[in-house]
Amino acid sequence: MSIPTMISVTGLARTFSTKTGPVEAVKGIDFRVYENEILGLLGPNGAGKTTTLRMISTLINPTAGEAVISGADLRRDPRGVRSRIGYVAQGGSTNEEELVLDELMLQARLFGLSKVRARANAEALLAALDLDGLGGRKCKQLSGGQRRRVDIALGLVHQPNLIYLDEPTTGLDPQSRANLWEHIRSLRERGTTIVLTTHYLDEADALCDRILVMDHGEIVAEGTPDELKRRISGDVISLEIAPELVARAVEVADSALDLRSQLTESGTVHLTVEQGESAVIPLLHALQGAGIVPGSLTIKRPSLDDVFLTVTGRSLRDGDQS
Numbered sequence: 001m002s003i004p005t006m007i008s009v010t011g012l013a014r015t016f017s018t019k020t021g022p023v024e025a026v027k028g029i030d031f032r033v034y035e036n037e038i039l040g041l042l043g044p045n046g047a048g049k050t051t052t053l054r055m056i057s058t059l060i061n062p063t064a065g066e067a068v069i070s071g072a073d074l075r076r077d078p079r080g081v082r083s084r085i086g087y088v089a090q091g092g093s094t095n096e097e098e099l100v101l102d103e104l105m106l107q108a109r110l111f112g113l114s115k116v117r118a119r120a121n122a123e124a125l126l127a128a129l130d131l132d133g134l135g136g137r138k139c140k141q142l143s144g145g146q147r148r149r150v151d152i153a154l155g156l157v158h159q160p161n162l163i164y165l166d167e168p169t170t171g172l173d174p175q176s177r178a179n180l181w182e183h184i185r186s187l188r189e190r191g192t193t194i195v196l197t198t199h200y201l202d203e204a205d206a207l208c209d210r211i212l213v214m215d216h217g218e219i220v221a222e223g224t225p226d227e228l229k230r231r232i233s234g235d236v237i238s239l240e241i242a243p244e245l246v247a248r249a250v251e252v253a254d255s256a257l258d259l260r261s262q263l264t265e266s267g268t269v270h271l272t273v274e275q276g277e278s279a280v281i282p283l284l285h286a287l288q289g290a291g292i293v294p295g296s297l298t299i300k301r302p303s304l305d306d307v308f309l310t311v312t313g314r315s316l317r318d319g320d321q322s
């Protein structure tokens with residue numbers, strides 16, 4: 001059974017005119033988002049992530065391309081798109097002096113909800129996002145993590161089944177980030193489809209079902225975190241071997257496994273294979289048959305940074321500093 005598509009994007013592009021000439025922020029990308037998944041757009045500053053989100057939210061017009069969002073056509077039915085999505089901008093949009101509950105109710109009323117529905121939705125979201133009892137506080141009196149959760153509540157108060165989160169955890173301390181990840185996962189469990197942007201590798205890895213890696217306005221890789229790591233780099237099995245047996249161990253490993261590459265240091269052999277776990281038993285068998293007993297064995301799955309480096313030739317962390 002195929003999973004229904006929530007977003008379908010074809011040839012989406014946006015060029016900005018600037019004093020110094022045109023900037024091709026997004027260069028004709030295609031992608032799908034499936035119902036009830038968390039899709040991550042991962043890439044360094046300036047990759048085109050926010051521009052993509054802004055286009056599929058109707059906030060800016062594409063220069064070219066088409067998109068259908070939860071059944072509504074981006075160009076022909078922008079109102080329909082807006083009613084079906086929640087958009088949480090970078091840095092949020094709460095009004096410092098307003099009370100949290102008033103902000104939520106105002107937002108719901110802007111979407112045409114009755115007072116009673118607006119209050120009911122706002123209160124349900126405050127409870128769901130662990131903000132009980134904070135409805136009477138001013139937004140400026142909240143912690144960074146609480147404020148991000150109010151931002152998310154604002155995006156959800158009209159009950160869309162799709163939400164866009166632009167860099168949801170930027171600026172939060174590690175504990176608040178982990179806590180927000182939990183809340184984002186629980187939204188998905190309640191049936192919301194989530195598209196988020198991030199330049200944090202660990203965030204994309206921990207949170208996303210699928211990732212589109214963006215660089216210079218293009219999608220340069222796509223897959224689940226595991227698929228991306230495997231497809232692009234493979235797993236590395238490292239074995240501690242007595243130095244005089246290293247050469248023999250590599251020969252044995254080469255005949256037992258489909259090796260992608262190998263590297264030896266004195267006393268250590270690094271073997272790159274497509275899938276580490278399934279290679280371990282045949283490898284140990286073959287080594288045992290040759291009378292070689294490794295001192296230790298570790299499997300290292302490559303990080304998303306390795307993936308980014310492989311597809312773009314640059315580290316994602318270099319991009320972070322730009």
Ligand SMILES: Nc1ncnc2c1ncn2[C@@H]1O[C@H](COP(=O)(O)OP(=O)(O)OP(=O)(O)O)[C@@H](O)[C@H]1O
Pocket residue numbers: 016017018023024025043044045046047048049050051052199
């Ligand atoms: N309004 C605009 N006018 C001109 N250029 C723009 C405009 N908005 C974005 N750009 C340019 O388009 C490119 C993509 O920007 P975008 O904000 O989409 O990147 P991003 O991946 O979201 O980056 P970040 O992680 O910093 O948010 C950048 O080169 C940016 O300078």
